[in-house]
Amino acid sequence: MSDMGLVVVGAAGRMGQTLIRAIHTMPGARVAGAVERPGSPYLGKDAGELAGIGIVNVPISDDPLPAFAKADGVLDFTAPAATVEFAGYAAQARIAHVIGTTGCSADDNAAIAAAARHATIVKSGNMSLGVNLLAVLVEQAAKALDAEDFDIEILEMHHRHKVDAPSGTALLLGEAAAAGRGIELTGNDVRVRDGHTGVRKTGTIGFATLRGGSVVGDHSVVLAGTGERITLAHHAEDRAIFARGAVKAALWARGKKPGLYSMRDVLGLA
Ligand SMILES: NC(=O)C1=CN([C@@H]2O[C@H](COP(=O)(O)OP(=O)(O)OC[C@H]3O[C@@H](n4cnc5c(N)ncnc54)[C@H](OP(=O)(O)O)[C@@H]3O)[C@@H](O)[C@H]2O)C=CC1
Numbered sequence: 336m337s338d339m340g341l342v343v344v345g346a347a348g349r350m351g352q353t354l355i356r357a358i359h360t361m362p363g364a365r366v367a368g369a370v371e372r373p374g375s376p377y378l379g380k381d382a383g384e385l386a387g388i389g390i391v392n393v394p395i396s397d398d399p400l401p402a403f404a405k406a407d408g409v410l411d412f413t414a415p416a417a418t419v420e421f422a423g424y425a426a427q428a429r430i431a432h433v434i435g436t437t438g439c440s441a442d443d444n445a446a447i448a449a450a451a452r453h454a455t456i457v458k459s460g461n462m463s464l465g466v467n468l469l470a471v472l473v474e475q476a477a478k479a480l481d482a483e484d485f486d487i488e489i490l491e492m493h494h495r496h497k498v499d500a501p502s503g504t505a506l507l508l509g510e511a512a513a514a515g516r517g518i519e520l521t522g523n524d525v526r527v528r529d530g531h532t533g534v535r536k537t538g539t540i541g542f543a544t545l546r547g548g549s550v551v552g553d554h555s556v557v558l559a560g561t562g563e564r565i566t567l568a569h570h571a572e573d574r575a576i577f578a579r580g581a582v583k584a585a586l587w588a589r590g591k592k593p594g595l596y597s598m599r600d601v602l603g604l605a
């Protein structure tokens with residue numbers, strides 16, 4: 336089989352550049368296109384040169400349609416509105432769409448699920464092996480430890496440029512904890528505490544967000560009981576872990592029937 340042609344949307348971004356470098360080093364994939372928004376100062380620049388790997392003869396374009404038409408898949412770490420638009424185009428082109436974008440609303444997720452009727456979509460708040468394994472462990476711990484005895488709190492820290500909170504990973508870990516407890520996260524989540532909050536409500540899952548500096552991504556899940564505390568944590572040191580996961584997801588998705596898949600499916604952790 337020929338190498339899988341991948342279009343990187345948001346190619347000039349932090350993850351976009353990391354994805355271009357990852358595709359370059361991973362067998363079975365090639366950069367087939369690079370897209371940025373109209374008016375971007377990076378239009379026309381070579382995607383490889385911008386990512387620091389030398390010229391790959393893929394100029395950054397503001398037109399996704401011709402790029403998608405000649406590709407096998409899309410790697411998308413952009414912004415929610417852009418991702419919804421790209422999901423529609425990927426569905427039209429019947430190609431794989433790997434979505435790392437976080438901060439999607441319920442409406443965004445519904446539009447992405449609709450696109451998955453025609454496109455093979457892999458979507459995850461975190462594409463790394465470590466975090467997806469952590470989610471499995473969190474689910475097990477939440478199941479093993481009774482809600483009456485152990486409170487669950489999720490703490491995350493990211494770089495100063497991050498625009499959404501809680502992080503997609505924190506929410507993924509919250510979903511895992513909720514699944515372990517046999518409850519829905521929505522309605523049992525506590526995302527903000529301020530002022531006179533009253534005592535902690537049993538069974539809720541709390542979130543705390545820190546932003547600053549250049550932190551790639553730190554997540555801790557604390558299971559706090561009376562007299563003891565368990566902390567399960569992951570520290571991302573390099574965005575390459577997300578990019579390699581995304582390329583792996585695209586290669587996995589190639590030829591799979593349309594649908595909405597997660598990194599747990601890709602990694603065999605489902
Ligand atoms: N799931 C995972 O494993 C990970 C997810 N992420 C998520 O990925 C997303 C991007 O993160 P990051 O790379 O740090 O952010 P950046 O802001 O560095 O990159 C996003 C890029 O997408 C571009 N973009 C936005 N809208 C469009 C559009 N309509 N068409 C084309 N390009 C567009 C931006 O351009 P412009 O600057 O002009 O807006 C920018 O270049 C975030 O949601 C983040 O949370 C990040 C790391 C890992």
Ligand SMILES: O=C(O)C1=N[C@H](C(=O)O)C[C@H](O)C1
Nearest residue numbers: 437460497502503504551552
């Ligand atoms: O914006 C980021 O940088 C990251 N976003 C993802 C998230 O929201 O969890 C994944 C990773 O932690 C980095």
